[in-house]
Amino acid sequence: MLAATNGGGFVREAWKNRLWLIDGHNAIFALAPLSARQQAGERQEARRGLEGLVAPFARLLQRPLTIVYDGNALLPNPDAADSPNLRTVYSQPPEEADDRIVFLAAEALRRGGGVTVVSNDRRTLAPRLPAGARMIGVAEFVERCIDPLTLEPEEAGGRTEEPPEGDFGDLEAHFLERGEEIERTARGRARRLEQEARRLWEARVREGRRRDGATVPGELEGARGGSTGPPAEYRESDRRSRPAVAPPARREERGPASGGAPEAKAGPGRAEREAWKEAREVKRRRGERRQARRHAQRQAGGGKRSRRK
CATH class of the missing domain: 1.10.287 (Helix Hairpins)
Incomplete structure (x- = not known):
């Protein structure tokens, strides 16, 4: 995520220039306190909790951090920005949040910028991301980007410098x-x-x-x-060369030696x-x-x- 220099270190400010996209509802369900609110029907409070959690990190970025939610037709003006540093986007049916994230990531990469997506959806979202976009899990994002800004120095393990340090390519x-x-x-x-x-x-x-x-x-x-x-027809080892299965043919037998008519078996x-x-x-x-x-x-x-x- 950070650009490497010739000396083997990292350009410390490179991560600030990236577009950060957060899969909103995926992140809410990945964080226990917010998930409890969401399941209790307090959906607006859960979204506000997520936005408040990432706000300190968003203020360090040079591009607005964008949270993408699955929306519905009742949400007015879904693409309105909340602040210069934090933007919330609601997808409109039949579009889903994944569709909007893929679109925003592709647009940013087309303009020559870097993109980081925060989501645990490795099954459906990750394969759809354009080449060059990177993904980080929700827990990893909180640990490396949020905790150093919100915890006390002793709680954060003595980390007081700005996050994140290192390259997320290993993730x-x-x-x-x-x-x-x-x-x-x-x-x-x-x-x-x-x-x-x-x-x-x-x-x-x-x-x-x-x-x-x-x-x-x-x-x-x-x-x-x-x-x-x-x-043998049903053995696993022979399943590729298994012969065709057909019912046994009806057989006939001769009657008595006197030359009677053949008698058909059942x-x-x-x-x-x-x-x-x-x-x-x-x-x-x-x-x-x-x-x-x-x-x-x-x-x-x-x-x-x-x-x-």
Whole structure:
């Protein structure tokens, strides 16, 4: 966030020239006292509390600190500035606060200025920010920019100089790494849910076939000396090369040796037919989920490449 000099230090005044954008309601819900007011219905008091909290920091900036709220049609003159140092902006439906933040950040960068966004919304807002805009979490912003101005010297750890000192580029890298960890966790959870759903489905199929007196494929395979687990069609290791599942064909047998007419055996029972239908449905849904995951991964890869550019 601060421009580095040739000597390895930082230009101390660089952060004052940046445009600071705060995701208003996101910041309110991230701060316990303000969140309590918001949930108690004291929305105006919560907004005033946030504006009063950031006012000392805003007075140090050379550009107005801007707080963006989700607005509604009842708010008169939503873009009116409160003071030369602090500006409150309300989005107008169908526009959301995220849309306005992205627009203001893009405009500032187009004019050649720096932009810092204060928000905890790493899932939806961060990927939409234009390249060059930086994001800092609400707690980090309060700790590094607000506390040194509002706390007593001993409470602030002896910090009496103006904030913030250092470069916030490490925060961006930290949250990018955290995003990959969250994505890996979500994929693992999805796999566990899929495996659990498959186990429940197989148990349901076995129970239905036992009620109808049919032989379960897993039991038949075990009786032949093979595995007693689920049939190969439903094993996770074979899901990519899984053969098509089709109901067994009706078979015919010859009658007595006297040359009588062939006698047709009874076809699969109702429970068995339902099991095959469910198997096809499970395969179809699994394929759709796999395609959705690949599409999301391709989009995420494209977003990362655009940010690097």
